[in-house]
Amino acid sequence: MKQRIELKTRREFLQTSVLGASLAWTVPSFLAQTFSALHAQAVDSATPSATGRDSEILVVLQMAGGNDGLNTLVPFANDHYFRARPRLGLPVNTVLKLNDELGFHPGLSAFKDLFDSGHLSIIQGVGYPNPNRSHFRSTEIWQTASDANKFEKHGWIGRYFDSACKGAEPTVGVNIGRQTPQAFASSKPVGVSLDNPENYRFASSDQPEEGETAASEPFFRKLNRPAAPLEMDGASSVNAGASIGSLTGRASVGGSPLDYLERVALDAQVSSDKILGLSRSVANKATYPVSPLANSLKLVARLIGGGLPTRIFYVSQGGYDTHTNQVGAHERLLKDLGDSVKAFISDLKAQGNFQRVLMMTFSEFGRRVAENANGGTDHGAAAPLFVLGDKVKAGLLGKQPSLDPADLANGDLKFTTDFRSVYAGILERWLKTDSAPVLGRKFERLECV
Amino acid sequence: MSNPLSASKWNHATAAHLLNRAGFGGPPHEIRKLAELGLDKAVDQLVEYEQFPDETARPDWAKPDPERVERFQKLRSASAEQRRELQREEQRRQRERIFELRQWWLKRMAGGPRPLQEKLALFWHGHFATSMQKVRDAYLMWLQNETFRRYASGNWLTMLTAISKDPAMLIWLDQAQSRKEHPNENFAREVMELFALGEGHYTEKDVTEAARALTGWSYDRFTQEYVNRPRLHDSGNKTFLGRSGFLTGNDVLEQIVAHPQAGRFIVAKLWGYFASDNAPQGLIDDFTSVFRKNGNEFKPLLKAMFRSEAFYSDSVIRSQVKSPVQWLVSSVRMLEAELPPPMLSSNALRLLGQDLFAPPNVKGWDGGLAWITTNNLLNRYNLAALLVTGENLVAMGPGGPNGAMRRPRFNNVRRIAGLSIDRILTEDQRRNKDALIRALEERLLQAKLRDKQEKALRDYLDAQGDLDDSDILHAIRLLMSTPEFQLT
Numbered sequence: 001m002k003q004r005i006e007l008k009t010r011r012e013f014l015q016t017s018v019l020g021a022s023l024a025w026t027v028p029s030f031l032a033q034t035f036s037a038l039h040a041q042a043v044d045s046a047t048p049s050a051t052g053r054d055s056e057i058l059v060v061l062q063m064a065g066g067n068d069g070l071n072t073l074v075p076f077a078n079d080h081y082f083r084a085r086p087r088l089g090l091p092v093n094t095v096l097k098l099n100d101e102l103g104f105h106p107g108l109s110a111f112k113d114l115f116d117s118g119h120l121s122i123i124q125g126v127g128y129p130n131p132n133r134s135h136f137r138s139t140e141i142w143q144t145a146s147d148a149n150k151f152e153k154h155g156w157i158g159r160y161f162d163s164a165c166k167g168a169e170p171t172v173g174v175n176i177g178r179q180t181p182q183a184f185a186s187s188k189p190v191g192v193s194l195d196n197p198e199n200y201r202f203a204s205s206d207q208p209e210e211g212e213t214a215a216s217e218p219f220f221r222k223l224n225r226p227a228a229p230l231e232m233d234g235a236s237s238v239n240a241g242a243s244i245g246s247l248t249g250r251a252s253v254g255g256s257p258l259d260y261l262e263r264v265a266l267d268a269q270v271s272s273d274k275i276l277g278l279s280r281s282v283a284n285k286a287t288y289p290v291s292p293l294a295n296s297l298k299l300v301a302r303l304i305g306g307g308l309p310t311r312i313f314y315v316s317q318g319g320y321d322t323h324t325n326q327v328g329a330h331e332r333l334l335k336d337l338g339d340s341v342k343a344f345i346s347d348l349k350a351q352g353n354f355q356r357v358l359m360m361t362f363s364e365f366g367r368r369v370a371e372n373a374n375g376g377t378d379h380g381a382a383a384p385l386f387v388l389g390d391k392v393k394a395g396l397l398g399k400q401p402s403l404d405p406a407d408l409a410n411g412d413l414k415f416t417t418d419f420r421s422v423y424a425g426i427l428e429r430w431l432k433t434d435s436a437p438v439l440g441r442k443f444e445r446l447e448c449v
Numbered sequence: 450m451s452n453p454l455s456a457s458k459w460n461h462a463t464a465a466h467l468l469n470r471a472g473f474g475g476p477p478h479e480i481r482k483l484a485e486l487g488l489d490k491a492v493d494q495l496v497e498y499e500q501f502p503d504e505t506a507r508p509d510w511a512k513p514d515p516e517r518v519e520r521f522q523k524l525r526s527a528s529a530e531q532r533r534e535l536q537r538e539e540q541r542r543q544r545e546r547i548f549e550l551r552q553w554w555l556k557r558m559a560g561g562p563r564p565l566q567e568k569l570a571l572f573w574h575g576h577f578a579t580s581m582q583k584v585r586d587a588y589l590m591w592l593q594n595e596t597f598r599r600y601a602s603g604n605w606l607t608m609l610t611a612i613s614k615d616p617a618m619l620i621w622l623d624q625a626q627s628r629k630e631h632p633n634e635n636f637a638r639e640v641m642e643l644f645a646l647g648e649g650h651y652t653e654k655d656v657t658e659a660a661r662a663l664t665g666w667s668y669d670r671f672t673q674e675y676v677n678r679p680r681l682h683d684s685g686n687k688t689f690l691g692r693s694g695f696l697t698g699n700d701v702l703e704q705i706v707a708h709p710q711a712g713r714f715i716v717a718k719l720w721g722y723f724a725s726d727n728a729p730q731g732l733i734d735d736f737t738s739v740f741r742k743n744g745n746e747f748k749p750l751l752k753a754m755f756r757s758e759a760f761y762s763d764s765v766i767r768s769q770v771k772s773p774v775q776w777l778v779s780s781v782r783m784l785e786a787e788l789p790p791p792m793l794s795s796n797a798l799r800l801l802g803q804d805l806f807a808p809p810n811v812k813g814w815d816g817g818l819a820w821i822t823t824n825n826l827l828n829r830y831n832l833a834a835l836l837v838t839g840e841n842l843v844a845m846g847p848g849g850p851n852g853a854m855r856r857p858r859f860n861n862v863r864r865i866a867g868l869s870i871d872r873i874l875t876e877d878q879r880r881n882k883d884a885l886i887r888a889l890e891e892r893l894l895q896a897k898l899r900d901k902q903e904k905a906l907r908d909y910l911d912a913q914g915d916l917d918d919s920d921i922l923h924a925i926r927l928l929m930s931t932p933e934f935q936l937t
Contacts, residue, residue, distance in 0.1 A: 016650070136580070136583055140810060144766050149634075151639075151811055151812060153810070153812050153815065168821075170823045178800065179799070180800075180822070181825075182809060182810070185809075188818075189819055189821065190822075192822070192823050193822075193824045194824060199831075199843060200824060201827065202827060202830055202831070202832070203831045203843070215912070215913070216922070216923050218907065219905055219906070220830075220927055220930055221925055222901075222905035222908070223902055223927060223930065223931045224907045224930070224931060225901075256768065257768055257770055257936060258768075258932060258933060259820060260818055260821070261826075261932035261933075261935055261936070262772070262932045263822050264822070264826050264932075265826060265931075267823050268823035268824070271823055272823070272827060299718075324529050324532070324533055325529065326935075373529075373533065374529035385557060391664065
């Protein structure tokens with residue numbers, strides 16, 4: 001008895017919901033429902049939505065805590081560096097040299113390989129005017145792309161979704177983590193956050209055995225299905241369905257909060273089925289280190305491999321707030337970063353997806369030029385940022401800030417490239433959209449891709 | 450529009466709406482009691498809450514901590530090792546206190562005698578959004594919370610002045626560091642932009658002049674109190690919002706509250722919080738004149754709002770997305786259940802996007818539809834199981850994207866006490882499926898189920914055959930895992 005109901009409901013659900021989800025945001029829910037109802041009759045199999053299968057993907061990697069840029073990209077030929085860092089300065093012979101002046105921290109051998117193979121672009125001295133040394137505030141500035149004296153509610157990625165991805169499925173943005181980054185915040189919530197795909201679903205407590213369907217699940221699906229087509233008059237709904245194509249792109253969010261909730265509920269079901277399915281069925285094709293960052297990237301690779309129609313993935317790595325005994329901790333962090341990213345890239349290459357993916361790292365600030373008394377460094381300002389991919393302008397871009405004490409601002413490096421120029425470059429050259437609506441105004445574009 | 454609701458329209462449904470919005474809802478018997486009072490008395494009882502003594506004791510650490518500064522001084526002379534240990538200890542202390550403080554407040558909301566006072570305190574917390582992340586002192590967060598409570602329904606200028614001198618706010622928006630040589634404009638700007646006027650009603654010059662006038666309002670970290678430091682004050686001539694003179698901080702706040710926009714701004718925000726975001730222009734004007742006529746006092750305004758026909762219109766009732774706090778507290782109240790233990794409550798709210806004492810930024814929570822994303826809707830659905838069956842199905846602790854846990858747990862909390870069915874349902878309601886459906890829709894939605902929902906629920910109950918308590922618990926959880934349950 002239970003089994004029979006489950007099958008019937010599930011089949012019905014798939015027929016209506018796949019279409020419902022791809023229509024979300026683009027048409028009034030009334031029409032979306034009509035359309036779903038029509039297709040429930042016509043379509044017998046659930047075909048996955050094709051949107052975005054071949055689109056460019058951006059992976060944003062947040063290095064949370066404030067990465068010490070000077071010990072990441074080391075100015076090993078600069079006396080000011082060693083004078084400011086008698087204990088933390090990295091010995092010249094350990095640095096992985098990129099040219100006569102700059103080299104990588106020894107932990108970043110993977111990045112050195114990527115640099116040599118032309119897949120890594122290093123943008124030097126990235127920051128913003130009137131830098132703020134609070135983690136909280138500076139992260140907010142990077143995430144919202146606002147000026148330091150302005151408070152913006154919405155994030156730059158959220159505004160990108162708003163202005164360039166109208167009508168997209170919620171999985172257009174996927175954050176691996178429990179809390180949605182402010183960068184995703186937008187006037188219409190879009191994007192999903194998950195740290196464990198097993199969690200991103202309706203969990204049933206009356207699941208009889210592993211692998212079996214819970215007794216309540218089919219009813220849950222019924223309860224969360226949009227209002228039945230019976231509520232509309234048949235004749236006109238046929239025409240409405242037929243002309244649906246012409247409505248695409250019109251941002252009309254239909255009606256009541258209940259309409260909205262029903263649509264999100266449907267999106268949640270569709271995307272959770274899809275994400276859970278992909279994360280279980282797609283296998284990683286590279287060997288990753290064991291770390292939370294590597295795990296996040298493994299999941300991203302599986303979702304890309306499975307064809308999730310996502311434009312932006314967001315992952316983070318914490319621990320860069322190295323006020324005390326920095327040496328060991330920083331080395332471990334950078335090694336994890338380099339090795340995880342390199343494995344991710346190998347995975348994408350094995351999938352044949354590398355040319356579709358660009359990665360950008362960022363950290364809320366660099367650290368003070370001078371080391372502190374505790375074998376660490378305090379909150380600073382400008383730092384280098386990495387962009388990785390098959391089509392990047394490889395090499396050192398931008399200008400390395402001066403370490404001359406006379407040129408510092410309160411002991412910090414002065415930025416030479418505004419981070420929003422990097423965003424502008426990526427938005428326009430990679431995501432192929434006008435950056436001004438996303439960033440609030442036009443920034444000089446840094447050509448990193 | 451702002452005219453009162455006619456007595457004939459006062460009934461169980463409108464009473465339930467009033468209790469949901471002016472408080473955190475309640476079980477059927479509380480709604481019935483409110484309905485029996487009639488509209489005017491029901492509103493009076495909610496708004497004139499001082500008549501009900503609230504003897505909630507403060508958390509035992511909620512007092513100035515004279516050793517705090519000492520601890521910080523010790524930090525400076527300590528070795529790197531000791532310093533790390535001391536910092537860790539301090540962070541742990543503050544974190545534990547914040548967990549405790551959240552639960553202390555949630556308990557007041559869920560079981561205290563003054564629901565509207567707590568609902569207003571929550572409004573003010575979102576309005577003057579201050580975060581522990583920067584303040585880093587649970588005592589100061591508690592102190593601010595008490596200030597919200599004390600002036601919750603009083604006078605606007607009194608509230609604005611109290612909050613401008615509130616230690617957590619002084620730290621949060623850098624007023625504590627403002628001095629005549631370098632006036633810090635952070636608070637001066639936000640007090641106009643976010644707290645009292647809104648953008649476009651002042652100039653950049655007003656911001657710099659207000660910042661000058663406010664210099665001297667500072668924070669004493671030894672006493673953990675507001676302090677006026679005349680030596681930091683810029684006593685020069687200033688012009689602010691059209692008034693010139695040797696203006697002080699008090700002059701600035703007076704001038705702001707007197708601004709024609711100030712009434713409309715806060716009235717519209719309160720209407721948005723209690724009723725609806727789309728108020729017709731005329732309605733806000735009407736309520737603003739009530740507010741102004743009553744000397745910028747909130748109580749007469751709140752009474753007028755809660756009595757108005759507009760408050761009970763079809764476009765308002767059951768059209769508001771529950772905030773996570775509303776979702777948690779009202780669920781517990783309607784089910785006559787207990788709040789989950791502190792860590793679980795706290796983590797549940799964080800997962801749902803409303804970390805009390807840690808709003809995302811100075812603008813507070815967006816609210817409304819923004820509470821609902823695919824992932825936090827699923828979280829709401831799964832956390833409903835925690836409240837009903839007591840089973841924790843959501844991983845909240847460290848896990849990671851490839852965590853192998855199929856049945857995740859948090860701090861080994863896998864199961865807490867679920868509902869006791871016999872407390873909320875009669876024998877007949879537990880046996881008779883029609884009676885059960887009627888009882889559940891009244892208790893959970895205070896409205897009729899739509900036909901297709903009723904049918905789905907009916908199908909579920911029928912599929913179970915003879916009902917046992919566990920079937921009923923799952924049915925409750927199912928009803929809470931619906932779009933309509935997210936609305937109030």
